[in-house]
Amino acid sequence: MSDRSLKMQTTAPEGYAAVSALEKYARANVDPTLLHLLKLRASVINGCAFCVDMHSQDALTDGEDVRRLFAVTAWPEAPDFFTAKERAALALTDQVTRISEGGVSDEVWAEVKAVFSDRETADLLLAISTINVWNRLVISTHLQPPNPPKAA
Numbered sequence: 001m002s003d004r005s006l007k008m009q010t011t012a013p014e015g016y017a018a019v020s021a022l023e024k025y026a027r028a029n030v031d032p033t034l035l036h037l038l039k040l041r042a043s044v045i046n047g048c049a050f051c052v053d054m055h056s057q058d059a060l061t062d063g064e065d066v067r068r069l070f071a072v073t074a075w076p077e078a079p080d081f082f083t084a085k086e087r088a089a090l091a092l093t094d095q096v097t098r099i100s101e102g103g104v105s106d107e108v109w110a111e112v113k114a115v116f117s118d119r120e121t122a123d124l125l126l127a128i129s130t131i132n133v134w135n136r137l138v139i140s141t142h143l144q145p146p147n148p149p150k151a152a
Contacts, residue, residue, distance in 0.1 A: 026127035038093040039131045046135040053145035096128045
């Protein structure tokens with residue numbers, strides 16, 4: 001594997017600060033439980049091991065149930081695990097993360113608008129977009145989770 005090490009925060013500090021500011025905004029304006037779920041879902045879709053590890057650990061630290069975290073990988077098949085708001089946000093996360101597959105459908109948009117205000121919807125879109133930026137930076141540079149557990 002080629003050396004892709006690149007410390008974004010020192011190589012492009014202004015750009016890194018801009019993404020960090022979006023992250024700070026999302027944390028201040030999206031419910032923490034919901035934010036954990038959408039970050040984990042986008043990271044799973046994108047195949048970002050570093051972010052899956054980080055966001056699952058953060059969610060567990062904040063008291064999230066481990067079964068719900070596992071269920072995020074197949075959330076449409078686990079309707080009783082998630083509220084209507086969480087399901088709408090997860091559907092939006094799926095379609096924004098896979099934007100090239102047709103964008104956000106009218107059906108998902110209607111689900112979101114049924115349970116979130118315009119401001120909440122905007123905040124969700126910013127949060128989903130932000131985790132997708134982080135995923136792309138981390139995957140591109142091959143950043144690995146710290147201190148991985150030993151394989152059995």
